[in-house]
Amino acid sequence: MDIESLISKKKIYTVSEITKEIKLLISDNFYDIWIRGELSNCRTAHSGHIYFTLKDENSVIKAVFFRKFHNELKFELEDGMKVIVHGGLDVYEKRGEYQIIIDYIEPEGIGALQIAFQQLKEKLQKEGLFAVEHKMPIPPFPERIGVVTSPSGAAIRDILNVINRRYRGLHIIIYPTLVQGEGAVDDIVSAIKRANERKEVDVLILARGGGSIEDLWAFNEEKVARAIYQSEIPIISAVGHEIDTTISDLVADLRAPTPSAAAELVVKNKSELAKHFKDLVERMLNRTTSIINQKRELLSHYSEEVLERRIRNIIINKTMVFDDISKSLDNSFESLITNCKNRFKQSVAKLDSLSPLSTLSRGYSIVTKPPEKTPVKSTKLISVGDILITLLTDGEFESRVTKVDKEPRRIKG
């Protein structure tokens, strides 16, 4: 084999030529491929293009994500993330490197939107946008309620249904906005700002009916979150269905599971407050009435009639006591007197019986000798011819003694 003839028959490429061949070969055959791998060495150049390496256990491939393609990217690219990319292979001649030019990337396993949600949630949480201390209380008696929502959406329909059903009087102002798609984010932000500038409502309900995570995406955007955070009017977030949690829900001052629930909440607060008010008034009336009655009752113990009655009672009592005493006194006097009388009578009777006069009345006479007129007790004092004066009960007579018998008398029997 002649080396020279071998060599002269083969084409001798320049570096550029061979590189070009390689480039054509590669880009023709791999212009529309999907690759799965792990991100590493992510970095964003000044130009805005993102460069990284996609790798697995055995190999690596360089990747570039041009700015015009990744503008729409919802989540941040982080080293270690497992992804699926779409693009076309190409060769970068200057470096003799092949790479994949990416036009689409999604996280493997979880959706791109979920990742974006997680990332924003962590970021804002760190900043303190969800802090409970920052949340404003929802006024229990709002005079006017604002609703930021689509004027043709299900949310406002539901809210108005609840209000019509439950409560006669509520003044509602709708701040209309797009709630999904292109321009929704800016529209929502501007609606919230307008409401804050006009200062005509006491509370805002941010409402949007149910939908997919893509439909609700505007309420997961950072701009909307910050507008809610900065709002000086308290905001109730009622986005989607019960199971959907959006960033708006987390930043808002209160979260309602659905727009209807938000309306119920506002209405309930109001009717509860009205009931509380009626309750207070009743208690105040009852209490005041019973205080007045109490005082009146106390006073009645000291009214004129009562006093009079009391005094009268006292007097009657004393009088009765007096009567009792005097009665018993009387009784004792009486008996005393009767006693005395009796004793006197007895004495008198006795006296009487002892008195010579009573003897006389019984038929006895008293013989007396003048001139002494002393009673003659013995015959010794008498002689025949004496003049004697005899006393009888009703007078006396004079007599002459004619005979004297000196025999003592004895009681016969």
Add this chain to the structure above:
Amino acid sequence: MDTSISFEQAIKRLEEIVKALESGEIELEKALSLFEEGTKLTRICAKKLEKIEKKIEILKKGKDGEDVLELFEGFED
């Protein structure tokens, strides 16, 4: 009494009054003066409760770009 006070402030004051009245020993004069204040507050609150009419409005952009409130007619389809 300042009739420009908000419903909530009025309710708060009413609560204080009821609490004082229910607190036990209270002089008749004090009770009556509290009751009088309470009655005034009641009137104010009752008025406010009645006042809120049902009204639904929507903010629209007027001809010159400025905001204008209009009655909400219904659902645009």
